[in-house]
Every structure is written in structure tokens, then in C-alpha cells.
Amino acid sequence: MTLMLASVLSSAEADTAVDCGVDIVDCKDARRGALGALSLDEVAKIVASIAKRRPVSAVVELPHDASQARAAIEAAAATGVDFVKFALPMTPDLHEVVDSLAPLCPRIRLVAVLFADLGPDLEALPLLARAGFHGVMLDTAHKGKGRLLDHVGVGALGDFVSRARALGLSSGLAGSLEAPDVPRLLVLAPDVLGFRGALCETGDRQRALSPAGVKLIREMIRRPHAPAPRYAEVDHVFVRDLVMPVDIGAYGFERGHKQRVRFSIDAEVFRDIGPDDMRGVFSYDVMTDAIRIVLDSGHIELVETMAERVAESVLLHERVRAVEVVVEKLDVAPPASVGVRIRRERAHHTSALHAKTGA
Numbered sequence: 001m002t003l004m005l006a007s008v009l010s011s012a013e014a015d016t017a018v019d020c021g022v023d024i025v026d027c028k029d030a031r032r033g034a035l036g037a038l039s040l041d042e043v044a045k046i047v048a049s050i051a052k053r054r055p056v057s058a059v060v061e062l063p064h065d066a067s068q069a070r071a072a073i074e075a076a077a078a079t080g081v082d083f084v085k086f087a088l089p090m091t092p093d094l095h096e097v098v099d100s101l102a103p104l105c106p107r108i109r110l111v112a113v114l115f116a117d118l119g120p121d122l123e124a125l126p127l128l129a130r131a132g133f134h135g136v137m138l139d140t141a142h143k144g145k146g147r148l149l150d151h152v153g154v155g156a157l158g159d160f161v162s163r164a165r166a167l168g169l170s171s172g173l174a175g176s177l178e179a180p181d182v183p184r185l186l187v188l189a190p191d192v193l194g195f196r197g198a199l200c201e202t203g204d205r206q207r208a209l210s211p212a213g214v215k216l217i218r219e220m221i222r223r224p225h226a227p228a229p230r231y232a233e234v235d236h237v238f239v240r241d242l243v244m245p246v247d248i249g250a251y252g253f254e255r256g257h258k259q260r261v262r263f264s265i266d267a268e269v270f271r272d273i274g275p276d277d278m279r280g281v282f283s284y285d286v287m288t289d290a291i292r293i294v295l296d297s298g299h300i301e302l303v304e305t306m307a308e309r310v311a312e313s314v315l316l317h318e319r320v321r322a323v324e325v326v327v328e329k330l331d332v333a334p335p336a337s338v339g340v341r342i343r344r345e346r347a348h349h350t351s352a353l354h355a356k357t358g359a
């Protein structure tokens, strides 16, 4: 299950976040950049006002000196927060920095933040795991210069999440995320999705938290106890004629180079008739992501395998009741295209999902 983290800068905002159902309250001064720390007094006030209703994290601006860094983390933890987050300095002495923080790990849950727009080095993950860190989060340093997905492709984000999971680290994704990013990232099953800008008035992370913005994102990351949505209409959402260079083929001559493959996907999806926003629809980005994720997984021999994997990935979304996938090779028998068309349906689609059927 993916949890929703909201960055707040006061106890009033923290209360709004909790009232709107946020899972983790993150104390951060968004006016001071990507990872600006609030004063310890302010953090303590937030901890008191949340009063254990939700886990709370606090950002620390890590001094480079090892003993000062440990002292800053200890001071933040003493406010009563559940997690302490800080940017991991990607300096040549990264090993030493991580090792010097290891003694804190049995007592304090540390979360290291890597910046997607500053060339994050995923080789840091095993170091963090070995030192006993609780988690690792990928965020962006330069707000206003692109969303997380502008800097790292969906396949690489999936790799980040799986590597963290394999190492026993909790994984988080953030970075000017907007509502349409949510279904695309939920497929990757990170432990946490973090937000500030999307929750604020006019999408400006320096302005006040907007309850409507928080609720929109909250409803897109549904909680397990949230009532099942009652879908009202079936639409076709499609991607047509997307041509990509692909590492595919069963013959020897098809290995070691890419050939052009054309993809078309048509998904039958349930749509809510309700608010005119991303809550009620299925995004075509999810389908182009499904193709990219499959392509990133390496050489595939058969168009059938490729089509199956794309269909499986699209059907992960509960709004999709059936999907047709066409995969055509363009270079093996020109001018003809050759390939496969498959249609797959959701195995168990409960009738509770169909408002129209009255079930």
C-alpha cells in the first residue's frame, strides 16, 4: 500500500492535512527550498498538535561535519518525530558520511533523500541499507524546473523502488508531483508518495495548503477502507500507432540492435461521472508507461510476450475492464507490418464496481 505524505510548515497546516486524511505529516519549510528545515520549536508544536494521530517526519539540513550532523539529527528526533529526513550529500566521502550516521539507526528512523535532477547515484542504496537506514526518497532539488518524471523515466523509477525494496528500505517518490502523476507512480508501488506543491493554492508550494488540493490527491491514492468507487460509464481510452525502437526477436540476426515496433492499445475503462478532474478518469499516460516499462526490461523474443506484458500492466488498474494490444514489427517484412493483436479481460471484475448494472 502506498502512503500519502504531505509537507507542512505549521501546526495549522498539519491539522488540515490530517483532517483531509494524509498518512504522513512531513515538517518542512517549503519557503527555504526543496529540503528546508523548520525550527525545532515549530516541529515540536506540530508533533504536539498531531498527538500521535499520524506519523510525523522532520527535515534536517545536514551539516557536513559528522558530529554536528549527528547532533542535528538527535535534536530533531528529540522533538518526538517518527522519522528524520535529510538530503544525502553526494560527495566522494559518501561512505564515511553514511557510516558516521549508522550508530543512530537503532534509535532513530533515518530517511535519506536523493535528488532526481542532480544525477542520483543508486549505488548509495546498499550503503544506506547496510547502515540501517529506514528508507530512501527520490525528490527534486530544483522546484519549478520539472516534475520527477521529467528527470527520471518510469522504468528507472520502478527500478529504484524495486532495488530499495530488495534491500529492505522503504521507498518514497516526490518532486513537484501533480494529480496525473499519481496513477502512473502507483503502478510502481512505492511505500510513499510525497507532495507539497500540488496540495497548495494555485499549485505554488510556498502558498498555504489547500484542503481541496489535499483531498484531490488523497482520493487518487485511495485508502484501503475507502468505499469502492461506483463507476458509471465505460469509455475507450487509446494509444494509437506509437512507434518505438525495440530490442525484440527470436532470430540471431534480430539481436544486438533495435527495430521499429508499432504499438496500439485500446482500453475499456470505467469512468466516474463526477468531478471533472483526474479522479474519475483513466490516463493514457499509464498505457505509454506500460510500454516503456516492458521495453526497459530488456530483450524480448516474441511480439506475443510483449503484448501480454503490456496487457497485464494495463490491467493492473482497476478501472480497466478489458484491453486490446496490437504489437507490429515494421522492419522484418517491409512494406508489410507483421505482428499480433490480443484482447485480455480482467479475470474477476466484481459487479460492485458497476453502478449502471445496479449490482
Ligand SMILES: O=C[C@H](O)COP(=O)(O)O
Pocket: 005, 007, 026, 028, 139, 140, 143, 174, 175, 176, 177, 194, 195, 196, 197, 198, 205
Ligand atoms: O517530501 C515531499 C516534498 O515536500 C514534495 O514537494 P513538492 O511536491 O513541492 O515537490
